[in-house]
Amino acid sequence: MxxxxxxxxxxxxxxxxxxxxxxxxxxxxxxxxxxxxxxxxxxxxxxxxxxxxxxxxxxxxxxxxxxxxxxxxxxxxxxxxxxxxxxxxKPAPQQSATASSGMSWVLPVAIVVLGVALAYRFFSQQS
The missing domain is CATH 3.10.120.10 (Cytochrome b5-like heme/steroid binding domain)
Structure with a gap:
């Protein structure tokens, strides 16, 4: 070759x-x-x-x-x-730490879990 x-x-x-x-x-x-x-x-x-x-x-x-x-x-x-x-x-475009680590789903899931926990606590105190 x-x-x-x-x-x-x-x-x-x-x-x-x-x-x-x-x-x-x-x-x-x-x-x-x-x-x-x-x-x-x-x-x-x-x-x-x-x-x-x-x-x-x-x-x-x-x-x-x-x-x-x-x-x-x-x-x-x-x-x-x-x-x-x-x-x-040529320098490659930088990616954020969450995107490059494959963990970009963690933050949205944590926010949803926190929201559900707060809603549960709020509604259970009213009963």
């Missing part, structure tokens, strides 16, 4: 339509133009990332090992060394 072809991100960006769709995944460049009609998720998914770095989206989907092996058939080169991992250099 070694290649002497080196591409700048700006060169990859020029290939962003259905006729010529290149994507970057882990600093490797893939020409997925011929694969677009075959993509199980539909053409739109591939075209959304055509000409761009699709590493995060590719990893987030959790592609099978078969899908990852299929990707190697479309490999055409690498990102020039000076531009590698530029996407990682």
């Amino acid at each position: 070694a290649s002497d072809n080196q591409y700048k991100r700006s060169e990859v960006a020029e290939h962003s339509d259905v006729d010529s769709a290149w994507i970057i995944i882990k600093n490797k460049v893939y020409d997925v133009s011929k694969f677009i009609p075959e993509h199980p998720g539909g053409e739109e998914v591939v075209l959304e990332f055509a000409g761009k770095d699709a590493t995060e989206a590719f990893n987030d989907v959790g592609h099978s090992t078969d899908a990852q092996a299929l990707l190697t058939q479309h490999y055409i080169g690498d990102i020039v060394e000076s531009e590698e991992d530029q996407a990682k250099a």
